Amino acid sequence: MNPINNPFSPGAGAPPPELVGRAPLLEQARILLGRVKQKRSEKSLLLTGLRGVGKTVLLNDIERMAKAEGYQTLLLEAHEEKPLGELIYPALRGLLFELDRIKGAGDKVKRGLAVLRSFIGSIKLTVNDVALGLDIEPAKGTADSGDLEVDLPNLFVAIAEAALERQTAVAILIDEIQYLSQKELGALIMAMHKMQQKQLPLVLLAAGLPVLPGMAGESKSYAERLFNYPEIGALSEADASMALRDPARHVGVEFDDDALREVFRLTHGYPYFIQEWGYQSWNMAEASPITLEIVLNATTEVTRRLDKNFFRVRYDRLTPGEKNFLRAMAHLGPGSHRTGDIATVLKMTVKGMGPVRSKLIKKGMIYSPAHGDMAFTVPLFDEFMIRAIPEFEAN
Numbered sequence: 490m491n492p493i494n495n496p497f498s499p500g501a502g503a504p505p506p507e508l509v510g511r512a513p514l515l516e517q518a519r520i521l522l523g524r525v526k527q528k529r530s531e532k533s534l535l536l537t538g539l540r541g542v543g544k545t546v547l548l549n550d551i552e553r554m555a556k557a558e559g560y561q562t563l564l565l566e567a568h569e570e571k572p573l574g575e576l577i578y579p580a581l582r583g584l585l586f587e588l589d590r591i592k593g594a595g596d597k598v599k600r601g602l603a604v605l606r607s608f609i610g611s612i613k614l615t616v617n618d619v620a621l622g623l624d625i626e627p628a629k630g631t632a633d634s635g636d637l638e639v640d641l642p643n644l645f646v647a648i649a650e651a652a653l654e655r656q657t658a659v660a661i662l663i664d665e666i667q668y669l670s671q672k673e674l675g676a677l678i679m680a681m682h683k684m685q686q687k688q689l690p691l692v693l694l695a696a697g698l699p700v701l702p703g704m705a706g707e708s709k710s711y712a713e714r715l716f717n718y719p720e721i722g723a724l725s726e727a728d729a730s731m732a733l734r735d736p737a738r739h740v741g742v743e744f745d746d747d748a749l750r751e752v753f754r755l756t757h758g759y760p761y762f763i764q765e766w767g768y769q770s771w772n773m774a775e776a777s778p779i780t781l782e783i784v785l786n787a788t789t790e791v792t793r794r795l796d797k798n799f800f801r802v803r804y805d806r807l808t809p810g811e812k813n814f815l816r817a818m819a820h821l822g823p824g825s826h827r828t829g830d831i832a833t834v835l836k837m838t839v840k841g842m843g844p845v846r847s848k849l850i851k852k853g854m855i856y857s858p859a860h861g862d863m864a865f866t867v868p869l870f871d872e873f874m875i876r877a878i879p880e881f882e883a884n
Contacts, residue, residue, distance in 0.1 A: 526560070536696040539698075601647040678712050699858065
């Protein structure tokens, strides 16, 4: 069949042709945006889930929803090596200049710019060794202490008050938020606490790995009362089938039922993998319907692509000791595993393997779904590890 007409779109953050199984979460976001705009208290959202479940796609969809509701939006992606101040400054600067163009009385926008000037001065913000600044007098005594947990809440208050003056609201969306340091996450939580206390029109919607609720709770004990943590998981078999069948039908192509069942068995319902199998199965089919045989033939190519791209980029960041740790987890099979069992396979003590485990958690490769348990953050990574290191000596 013509690959140009292929409706499936595997890729990081690429929107699928059908966003299925996420209606409750999108409704939760719609209510949040509506209530905050009306200056009613509502918990912000921190979406959590494994790699490949569509968190980035959902954030993009929520941003479109916010814009349709009249919000000013900032969509950011956190990085391991990029501090929060450097990440957020250009977006806030652009936001304030945009607010300055909106007709309205008062001087809250100019004060917001002055507070932002104080903030960047206090953190000595530079990019490529060049100091950043604003050609405006700082608001001395506000957001200039050099303590992020003091300054960021004051900055957010100034931003939100400027938005309120212009009769609009602000939505800050942050992807990969687990890469923020504990201090940065704590400052962000404190800033949102201030928003809720003052009922100001600024909302946070973020996405991260399953470690996020624990990080937030460790940073500030009241975080659980400030945020909802919807878990974005794999699709049900019915929704996974719909994600394949409906886009294909729109262009006159059918999937056989046994082909759909096989894709679900192979992907476990994870959206990114569903798109990969749909994409390759379409390209291998000569005509409708897409049969079980076509799916089975496509699996070799899908596996090759996943190993080369989706899995390999993560694998290549690992040290030999980290690879060995993950291979031991894979040896134990799918699902989560007790740290003691992993230590037994590695012929180590739990304490002895602690540093490697900590590094893997920091790299976002594993997380603890329950005390004493470890699991992969990347679905199907256990299968990849067995392919990557076929020879493994276990205890």
